[in-house]
Every structure is written in structure tokens, then in C-alpha cells.
Amino acid sequence: MTKPVFLLVASFPDSLIKFRGPLMEALLAAGCEMHVAVPGLDAGSDIALRLSKLGVVIHDIPLQRTGLNPLKDLSALLVLRKLVRQIAADYVLGYTIKPVIYGSLAAWLGGVRNRFALITGLGYAFTGEATGLRKLLRALIQQLYRFSLSRNRLVFFQNPDDEALFRQLNLLKPAIPSRVVNGSGVDVAEYALSPLPETPSFLLIARLLGDKGVREYAQAAALVKQRFPDVTFRLVGWIDDNPDAISQAELDAWIAAGSIEFMGKLSDVRPAIADSCVYVLPSYREGTPRTVLEAMAMGRAVITTDAPGCRETVVDGRNGFLVPVQDVSALSESMIKLIENPEQVAAMGARSRQMAEEKYDVHKVNKAMLKEMGL
Structure with a gap:
């Protein structure tokens, strides 16, 4: 046959x-x-x-x-x-x-x-x-x-x-x-549960496009760092060939201001997720965001938008927070909430892992x- x-x-x-x-x-x-x-x-x-x-x-x-x-x-x-x-x-x-x-x-x-x-x-x-x-x-x-x-x-x-x-x-x-x-x-064996770092840190992995919410992430990071200067905001990604792409000048300005730590394009994002406490994706719309699933599998709380594709991955208040699209104020407030409540970060991360195993394997x-x- x-x-x-x-x-x-x-x-x-x-x-x-x-x-x-x-x-x-x-x-x-x-x-x-x-x-x-x-x-x-x-x-x-x-x-x-x-x-x-x-x-x-x-x-x-x-x-x-x-x-x-x-x-x-x-x-x-x-x-x-x-x-x-x-x-x-x-x-x-x-x-x-x-x-x-x-x-x-x-x-x-x-x-x-x-x-x-x-x-x-x-x-x-x-x-x-x-x-x-x-x-x-x-x-x-x-x-x-x-x-x-x-x-x-x-x-x-x-x-x-x-x-x-x-x-x-x-x-x-x-x-x-x-x-x-x-x-x-997501392969829940490959993206294994990882212990949380001691210092509060946030991470976004995305092509550097406007509709991925990269600008909102940078703006929220700048706001939060005014109150919590030691908190780290990392960005993994690259400037894509797309009409909606972030400009190199914008990226350079965020780095120069100290609001963003840019890590470039990574072939393996697991170390970056392991070094973060909370994963953030302020996207305007997704299919189902793979990076969120990877972060969930590794036991991370998630802040994302109440937008198609994104809202499927978070039960608001249980494994993370949902915020309105393009709402920098709500995004920064959710970040601050988790900085001030580290025990909530751990509990939400555990629920993320459970959801990844049950729904997204x-x-x-x-x-x-x-x-x-x-x-």
C-alpha cells in the first residue's frame, strides 16, 4: 500500500x-x-x-x-x-x-x-x-x-x-x-517548568511591529521604572519587513532611555523566559500566540490584551491579567500589581503551567x- x-x-x-x-x-x-x-x-x-x-x-x-x-x-x-x-x-x-x-x-x-x-x-x-x-x-x-x-x-x-x-x-x-x-x-516537555528569578522582571518576545503592542510595552516600562527603577523589562525580537514595523530610531531611543533591555533575535527563547517573572504580550490581535504558550508552559504569569487569540490564554485574575488593547495605563497598573504581590506571580505561574498541560499540549x-x- x-x-x-x-x-x-x-x-x-x-x-x-x-x-x-x-x-x-x-x-x-x-x-x-x-x-x-x-x-x-x-x-x-x-x-x-x-x-x-x-x-x-x-x-x-x-x-x-x-x-x-x-x-x-x-x-x-x-x-x-x-x-x-x-x-x-x-x-x-x-x-x-x-x-x-x-x-x-x-x-x-x-x-x-x-x-x-x-x-x-x-x-x-x-x-x-x-x-x-x-x-x-x-x-x-x-x-x-x-x-x-x-x-x-x-x-x-x-x-x-x-x-x-x-x-x-x-x-x-x-x-x-x-x-x-x-x-x-506547545511541547510541555521541551518548555519545562522553570523556577522564578528573585528579582522582578518582565519579558516580551515578538516581531517588532506596532500591532504586537511593542510601543505600549515600552511606554508602560518607562512608567513603571519611575516607581521601581530596579525592575527589568526585556524585549526579544527583530525589526520585520512589514509596513507596521517599529523604526530602528524608536528602538534605539527606548534602549538609550534605559526603559528596555533589548536582547535581539534568539534561536532559543527558553533562557529568556527562565530569567523573567512575568510574560507580557500587548498585541492587538493574534491567532493563538505561541510565545504566550511557551511562557505558560514554563510557569509564568501572563499579562496580555482582551483581544482575539490573546484572551483565550488567560483567565483574568487566575493565571494573569487581561488589559484593553492600546491601554498603557492599564498595562502598567497590572505590572505594578504583580511587582507588589510576588506570591501572586508564583500562584499564577503554577496555573499557567496547568493550563498548558491540559489545553495546549x-x-x-x-x-x-x-x-x-x-x-
């Missing part, structure tokens, strides 16, 4: 091992022949070597993660259609905007029966006020989603708010079923996804 051929379509090589590694392992264990299509993956890179060692076949595709060049996007679609026919794919799953759109269309045009999409968040086009370029971009992406998602057998979402919005905007037609899964999950999430895909 031949193995079913499964193609995973991605836009960013770094996400393959970190976010989809356990899913690929689960698919391989289920007896699939595993392929990935992704742009810009260097054949000699650590990611490529690790994928090859797993037994995953890698295909380079000319897909631009950002940008609106229709000719280049059409080229990527045609390459993907050719690929699904060439490998005789039985299953195709795309995640993030362009892989969902063009992966779904390529699978449909290529005659693949089992076509799936995973909506991991809504991104720049859906957050913030819809004016100018963002308004145009939002309209275009909605049209592309509406057309491509109707070609899928099932669409996965990472929170109920995104699912409801897609239904409300008719981006997902009533005839197409959908399921909500608990994010990408990556093996439970992947098992649910494979079952829905008939594998």
Missing part, C-alpha cells in the same frame, strides 16, 4: 521547525510521505538539515511573504500547481495568508481531494484602522480568501473570534466546515487536527 502524500505550504522557513515540527512528526508517524513547499530555505541551513533528517522532502517555491506583485503571486501559484501534480499530493495544508490562498487554489487546480487551510491569525491587513493602503489591502485579501477558502474541505482556526469574523464577512461560505484548535500547541492539538483530516 502506497503512503499518502502530504504537502505543507509555508511562507517563512523559520516557522517550519518551531511551529510545525511536531505536526510534521505526527504526520510522518501516521504513515504519510511528508513534503514542504517554502521560499528561501537554504539547502545547507540548520532548518533544511533538520527537516531532511526527519525524512521531509523540501521544495523551493517563488512565493513572496510580503508584497503585492500579482505577476509574482501568479508565478508562485503555477509552480505550486505543478508541484502538487508532480508529487501526486493527496493532502495539502497551507498556513499564513499567502500559503492559505495560493496553496488552496493550487491544490484545487491540481486535483487534490483533501484540501485544508489553517488560519493562524489575521495579520497587518486586518488590524488597525482601515484607511489608505491598509483599506485596499484588506479588501483584496478578503476577496482572495473568499475565493480560495471555498475550495477547501475544512478550514482550521486558532480562536473562535477569527472563525466568527470569517463567517460574518462571508469569507468562509456556510457550506465549508471549520474547526477551532488550541493554537499551534502540542500532541493533543495535533491529534485533533489529524483526526479532522482523516489521518
Whole structure:
């Protein structure tokens, strides 16, 4: 009996091992022949070597993660259609905007029966006020989603708010079923419980984008340090190629003022989480934030926003605090509350770990996804 051929379509090589590694392992264990299509993956890179060692076949595709060049996007679609026919794919799953759109269309045009999409968040086009370029971009992406998602057998979402919005905007037609899964999950063995440091410290890990709440974090840090100058506020991340990116000048100003300790991009965030007491993500909207799940698994209290995707991870007052989006005052007050009550930090961290084990264990999430895909 031949193995079913499964193609995973991605836009960013770094996400393959970190976010989809356990899913690929689960698919391989289920007896699939595993392929990935992704742009810009260097054949000699650590990611490529690790994928090859797993037994995953890698295909380079000319897909631009950002940008609106229709000719280049059409080229990527045609390459993907050719690929699904060439490998005789039985299953195709795309995640993030362009892989969902063009992966779904390529699978449909290529005659693949089992076509799936995973909506991991809504991104720049859906957050913030819809004016100018963002308004145009939002309209275009909605049209592309509406057309491509109707070609899928099932669409996965990472929170109920995104699912409801897609239904409300008719981006997902009533005839197409959908399921909500608990994010990408987290390996609770890899992100093991870690003792709290003695000195109060906060941490944010994110691409340095406005809609990740990076500015609000820096502003709240400056306010809190006026009362508690010894408290540390660390920031892990990088300036991304995105219209909403923080400028280098802004970042330099925060560092010079002493409000933020910038750690750059880390290949392993566990030491940074271990050195923190509280994890903070003031994001405007997420799918389900993976960094929050990692911090929860390591036993950290969480302050995040009462926004789609984020609110799923925190029971307000139990494993952390929920604050309104873009509310620097509420954010700083929650930080101060935890600085003044270290015993609450420990109790909330213990509850975070329990929630990670019960709800967000990556093996439970992947098992649910494979079952829905008939594998």
C-alpha cells in the first residue's frame, strides 16, 4: 500500500521547525510521505538539515511573504500547481495568508481531494484602522480568501473570534466546515517548568511591529521604572519587513532611555523566559500566540490584551491579567500589581503551567487536527 502524500505550504522557513515540527512528526508517524513547499530555505541551513533528517522532502517555491506583485503571486501559484501534480499530493495544508490562498487554489487546480487551510491569525491587513493602503489591502485579501477558502474541505482556526469574523464577512461560505484548535500547541516537555528569578522582571518576545503592542510595552516600562527603577523589562525580537514595523530610531531611543533591555533575535527563547517573572504580550490581535504558550508552559504569569487569540490564554485574575488593547495605563497598573504581590506571580505561574498541560499540549492539538483530516 502506497503512503499518502502530504504537502505543507509555508511562507517563512523559520516557522517550519518551531511551529510545525511536531505536526510534521505526527504526520510522518501516521504513515504519510511528508513534503514542504517554502521560499528561501537554504539547502545547507540548520532548518533544511533538520527537516531532511526527519525524512521531509523540501521544495523551493517563488512565493513572496510580503508584497503585492500579482505577476509574482501568479508565478508562485503555477509552480505550486505543478508541484502538487508532480508529487501526486493527496493532502495539502497551507498556513499564513499567502500559503492559505495560493496553496488552496493550487491544490484545487491540481486535483487534490483533501484540501485544508489553517488560519493562524489575521495579520497587518486586518488590524488597525482601515484607511489608505491598509483599506485596499484588506479588501483584496478578503476577496482572495473568499475565493480560495471555498475550495477547501475544512478550514482550521486558532480562536473562535477569527472563525466568527470569517463567517460574518462571508469569507468562509456556510457550506465549508471549520474547526477551532488550541493554537499551534506547545511541547510541555521541551518548555519545562522553570523556577522564578528573585528579582522582578518582565519579558516580551515578538516581531517588532506596532500591532504586537511593542510601543505600549515600552511606554508602560518607562512608567513603571519611575516607581521601581530596579525592575527589568526585556524585549526579544527583530525589526520585520512589514509596513507596521517599529523604526530602528524608536528602538534605539527606548534602549538609550534605559526603559528596555533589548536582547535581539534568539534561536532559543527558553533562557529568556527562565530569567523573567512575568510574560507580557500587548498585541492587538493574534491567532493563538505561541510565545504566550511557551511562557505558560514554563510557569509564568501572563499579562496580555482582551483581544482575539490573546484572551483565550488567560483567565483574568487566575493565571494573569487581561488589559484593553492600546491601554498603557492599564498595562502598567497590572505590572505594578504583580511587582507588589510576588506570591501572586508564583500562584499564577503554577496555573499557567496547568493550563498548558491540559489545553495546549502540542500532541493533543495535533491529534485533533489529524483526526479532522482523516489521518
